[in-house]
Amino acid sequence: MGAVSTMRAEKTETGDDVLVRVEGLRKWFPILGGVFQRTVGYIYAVEDATFNIKNAETLALVGESGSGKTTVGLMLAKLEHPTAGKIFYRNRDVGKLSSSETRWYRKRVQMVFQDPYASLNPRMLIKDTIIEVMKVHRVGGPNYYDRAVELMTRVGLSEEHLYRYPHELSGGQRQRAVLARALCVNPEFIILDEPTASLDVSVQAQVLDLLKSLQDEFRYTYLLITHNLAVVRYISDRTVVMYRGIWVESSPTRELFGRAEHPYTQALLSSVPIPEPRSNVEKQLLKGEPPNPTERVKACPFADRCPYVMPVCNEKTPPVTQINDSHQVRCWLTVKK
Amino acid sequence: MRELRIRELKYTFHLFFSNKLVVIGTAIVLFYIFLAVFGRLIVDAGEPYKLDLKNALKPPSFEHFFGTDDLGRDILRLIVLGAGYDMAVSIFVVAVSIAIGTVLGAVSAYLGGKFDEAFMRLVDILFAFPGLLFAMAIQMILGKSLFNLAIALIAVWWAGYARLMRGQVLAEKGKLYVRAAKSLGLPGYRILFRHILPNAIYPLLVSATMDIGGVMLSAAGLSFIGLGPTPFEPEWGSLVNRGAPFLFVAPWIMFFPGLMILLASLGFNLVGDGLRDILDPRLRR
Numbered sequence: 001m002g003a004v005s006t007m008r009a010e011k012t013e014t015g016d017d018v019l020v021r022v023e024g025l026r027k028w029f030p031i032l033g034g035v036f037q038r039t040v041g042y043i044y045a046v047e048d049a050t051f052n053i054k055n056a057e058t059l060a061l062v063g064e065s066g067s068g069k070t071t072v073g074l075m076l077a078k079l080e081h082p083t084a085g086k087i088f089y090r091n092r093d094v095g096k097l098s099s100s101e102t103r104w105y106r107k108r109v110q111m112v113f114q115d116p117y118a119s120l121n122p123r124m125l126i127k128d129t130i131i132e133v134m135k136v137h138r139v140g141g142p143n144y145y146d147r148a149v150e151l152m153t154r155v156g157l158s159e160e161h162l163y164r165y166p167h168e169l170s171g172g173q174r175q176r177a178v179l180a181r182a183l184c185v186n187p188e189f190i191i192l193d194e195p196t197a198s199l200d201v202s203v204q205a206q207v208l209d210l211l212k213s214l215q216d217e218f219r220y221t222y223l224l225i226t227h228n229l230a231v232v233r234y235i236s237d238r239t240v241v242m243y244r245g246i247w248v249e250s251s252p253t254r255e256l257f258g259r260a261e262h263p264y265t266q267a268l269l270s271s272v273p274i275p276e277p278r279s280n281v282e283k284q285l286l287k288g289e290p291p292n293p294t295e296r297v298k299a300c301p302f303a304d305r306c307p308y309v310m311p312v313c314n315e316k317t318p319p320v321t322q323i324n325d326s327h328q329v330r331c332w333l334t335v336k337k
Numbered sequence: 338m339r340e341l342r343i344r345e346l347k348y349t350f351h352l353f354f355s356n357k358l359v360v361i362g363t364a365i366v367l368f369y370i371f372l373a374v375f376g377r378l379i380v381d382a383g384e385p386y387k388l389d390l391k392n393a394l395k396p397p398s399f400e401h402f403f404g405t406d407d408l409g410r411d412i413l414r415l416i417v418l419g420a421g422y423d424m425a426v427s428i429f430v431v432a433v434s435i436a437i438g439t440v441l442g443a444v445s446a447y448l449g450g451k452f453d454e455a456f457m458r459l460v461d462i463l464f465a466f467p468g469l470l471f472a473m474a475i476q477m478i479l480g481k482s483l484f485n486l487a488i489a490l491i492a493v494w495w496a497g498y499a500r501l502m503r504g505q506v507l508a509e510k511g512k513l514y515v516r517a518a519k520s521l522g523l524p525g526y527r528i529l530f531r532h533i534l535p536n537a538i539y540p541l542l543v544s545a546t547m548d549i550g551g552v553m554l555s556a557a558g559l560s561f562i563g564l565g566p567t568p569f570e571p572e573w574g575s576l577v578n579r580g581a582p583f584l585f586v587a588p589w590i591m592f593f594p595g596l597m598i599l600l601a602s603l604g605f606n607l608v609g610d611g612l613r614d615i616l617d618p619r620l621r622r
Contacts, residue, residue, distance in 0.1 A: 077520045106522030118513035123535045132531075133521050163341055181521070 017055040019189060019221050020076070025049040025085035027071050027245075031294065043293045045071040047245040047301070049085070053189075053238075056215065058222040060236035060253065062229065062268070066293055068245035069225045070114075073191045076223065077111040078102065089189070107137045110182035114194040116174035120166040126152075126177050127162035130184050137185045151180040156210060172203035176210070183214070189221045196231055208235055229272050233257055238326075241265045244291045244301035251327040261321075261329040264302045300332065308333055352615050359615075362607025369601055372420035384414045385569045394587040404589035406579060412593050415571040419594070422483060422572040423601070427553040430490045431545050437491070438498025439534070439541060445499070446506035447529045457503070463496040469555060476564050483566045486559055490552060498541060505537035539616045546609035550602030557598050573598050 026046055033040035046068035053059045061069045074080040076087060078094065087094040089105060097105055113119040121129060130148045134140045140147035149159045155176040166174060175195065182190055195211065196204040212235060214220060224236055232239055232253060239256050241249040241264065249262040260266045267286050288305040300306070303313040312332050321334040353359060381387075389409030397404045403412035445456040463471075475489040509515060510533060518528045557574025559565055561581075566572045568579070573594040580590025 079516055079520055103522050106520065111517070111520045113513055113517060115513060119517040121514045121518070121532050121536070124532075132523070136521075136523050136527070160341075185521075 018052045019055045019090065020053040020223070021088040021091075022049055022051050022072070022076070023086045023088070025072060025075060025087065026083045027068070027075060027080060028083045041294055042296075044296050045245055045293065046075075047297055049240075049242065049245070049247055051238075051240045051247065051250060053221055053223060055188075056219040056221055057238065058215065058224055058236040060224045060226060060232040060239045061242060062226060062232055062239060063242035064227060064268075064290070066244075066291065067242045069242050070193055071245075072242075073111065073193050073223065073225045076191055077109060078105065079111075103137075107139070107185045108188045109191065110185070110187040110189070111191040112175075112178055112182050112193065112195055114197055116171070116178040116198065117166055119178055120174065120181075122166055124165075125162065126164055126166070126169070126180075129177075130162070130181050133181055134184050139185045147184065148180075151184055152177075154214075155180045155183070156206070171199050172207065175199060175203075175207055179207075179210070179214075183218075186218075187220070189223070191223045191225070193225045194227075195224070196228065197226070204231070211235065229269065241268065244293075244297050246297060246301045246330070248302065248331065249327075249329045251323070251329075255327055261323055261327070261334050262302075262331050263306050263308055263333070267307075300330075349615060353611070356611050356614070358607050359611025362604045362611065365600060365604030366608050369420060369424055369604065372417055373424035374421075376417045376420050380414045380417045382418065384410060384418060385571050394583060394590075396587070397589055403593045404587065406576075406590045407583060407587070412576070412590060415576060416573065416594055416597055419571040419573045419576060420597075422566065422570055423553055423556065423574075423598070426483060426487050426490075426556045426572075427549045427601075430487050430494060430552045430556070431549050433491050434494040435498050435541060435545050437495040438500075439502050439538065441495075442499035442502030443506045443529060443534060443537070446503040446510065447525070447533070453503075457500075460496045460500055463493070464500075466493075468493045469558060472555070472559060473562075473564060476559065481564055483570060483572065486556060486565045489559075490555060494548070494552065498545075501541055501544065502537065505540060506533055509533045509537045539613075542616065543609045543613045546612055547606050550605035553598060553601050553605075 026048060028042040028044055030039040031041040031043060032038065049068070049072045051059065051061075061072060063069050071080060075082050076094075082095065089109065092101070094105060120126075124132075127145070127148060130151065131144045134144050134147065148162060152158060152161055157173060157176050157180070161169065161173060161177065166177075169177060175198075192211070196207055199207060208231060211222070215222065222235075224232070226232060236253045239249075239251060239253045240247050241256075241262065243264050249256070249260065249265045251260075256265065257269065260269055271285075286305050287307075291301070298314075299316055300313045300318050303309055306313065310332055318330045318332045319335060321329050321331070323329060323334070353363075387410060389405070392401075392405050392409040393407050395401055395405040395409075401411050401413065403416065405411055406415070441456065445453045472486075472489040472493045475492050476485050479485040479488060506529075515528060515533060518532050523532075556565070557572070557577065560572050560574035561578045563578065566575055568575070576594035577591050577598075580587065580592075580594070583590055
C-alpha cells in the first residue's frame, strides 16, 4: 500500500492535472455497547481507498452494497472524518483545512445524495433552498433570483418549479433541483452518490445526459458512486472497483469492460444481464456469504469467495500489479503471471 | 406563481373548515380573546370594588344573569373582567416557556455530548418534582401575586418543552437534508435555526396550543388554593375559591367561573388538534 502512495505522488508531481488525490483512506465506525457505551468493536467500512481524479474527468467508484463506496464519498464531502489516510484537493490536505478554508472547500466540492427528496428541506421552497446557498457563499449576487431561474432552466426545470416544495415535485424534478442547488455556487468537483438509483429508467437516461452535457459545458469533475454498471459504462472515464472497503482494481472504464483482471470485477461484470436469452456467455455466480463488515480483512478481501483462490490469498495482502500505465490490480493471480 | 400561493391558501381554508371541531374550537378561542382584549371596555373596570351587600348571594336573574357573590358583585361582570387575567397569564406562561424550552432544548440536542447530558439531567431533576407542588414552593418564596404565579408556572413548564424540542431536533439532526446543508457549507447556527427548527417546532406549537388550556387550569388551581391574585383581581380560579364556602347556598358563584375555565381548556385543545393536521405539509395532498 505504501508503494502505491509514493507511486501516485510521483505521478502528480510530474504535472498531471490531478484535482483530487485520495491516499489510503480508512474509516472504521465504532460499535458502542454495554452500559458505559464503550467501543466493543468496529464496522470496517473502508479499509483502503486510493485513487486520483483528474480535472474534468469522471471517476466511477463501483462495488456492491456495503463495499464502503458511499462512506468514501462522505469523507470527500467532509461529512465523515477519516480514521486514517489523506485526501488532497488541489494538493491541499483536506483534513487540515482551517474553518475559512473549509468554507472554500465546501463551495468547490458539492455532493448530490442518493435520495433527492430526503436531501431537501421539506419546509423550504426550492427557491429559498437555492438562494440560501448562493447567499452564504456570496455567489451570483445581487440578482440571486435571476441566477436561480437560469440554473433551473439549465437543469431542465422552469421558473415555476422554484415556487414548489420538494413534495410537490416528481423524482426526476427533485434530482434536477438538487443538481441546481449543487451547481449554484460554481463548484469544481461534484460527488454523485447513486444519482440515478431512485429514478425510473427513462428518467435515469435524461439525468445522465444532463450530467454529461453539464460536464462538457462547465468542465466539472465527477466522482460517481454507483453499483449500476450500465451507468458506469455510459458516463465514466475511469473506474475504481471496491470490495469490503478495499480497492481491488482501477482502470479506464473502456478497458475494464474489455479485460477485467480481478476475479471480483469479472464476477461483477458478468452479473449484468445481457438482453439475449440464448447468449453463450458464461455467468460467474459468486458463492459464499456476503461479507461481514465487523470482521477485519486480513489478506485478500475476496479470498473466501474467489473461484480461483490459492493458499497465498489467505495469508498475505496481494500487492499492486501494473497491467499497464493506467490499469492496476490487486490480486495474486496477476502477480503469478 | 401568485396563483399557486392563492391556491395553497384556499386549500388551507378548506382543510380548516372541513373540520367542524376545529371551527368550534377556534370560535371558542376567539371569543375568549375578544373578552380578554375588550372586557374592560364592555364592563366597568371598577366592578370588583362595588360592594352591594343587600344583593349578596342572589341567584341568576334578568338583573344578574349569573347571579351575585357574597359581596353582591355581579358574577357575569367579574367573569368578563377576569378573562384578561386568565388569558394573559396562560399565554405569557406558554410563550415564555416555549421560548426558553425551544432554544435550550434545540441547542442542547445540536451540540450533544457532555453539555447535552448535563442539561438533560437538570431537566430530569425538574421533572422529579410534582409540578403544582414545585410551583407552589416557588411562589411561596417569591410572594403571592399574579405575576409571581406566572413565573412559578414558567419554572415548571419550560422543561417539558425543552425535552420535547430536544427529541425533535435529535430526530431531525440525523436526516439527510441536515447533512446536505452541512455539506453545502451552511454555518451551524443557520442549519439549527433555519433548517432544523422549522421542521422540529410544529409538534411544539400544537402542544403549546393545547397547553394554554392546561396552564389556565393550573393557574386557576393555584389561585383556588389562595396562591394568586388579590380578591380585587377577579381571576377565575380565585372566583371559584370565593364561591367554595357557599357551594350549597349559592352554587352559581363556583359554577360559572368553573365553566369558563373548562370551556377554555376545551377550545384550545380542539384548536391544537386541528393545527396538527393543517400545519404538516406532508399530510397535505
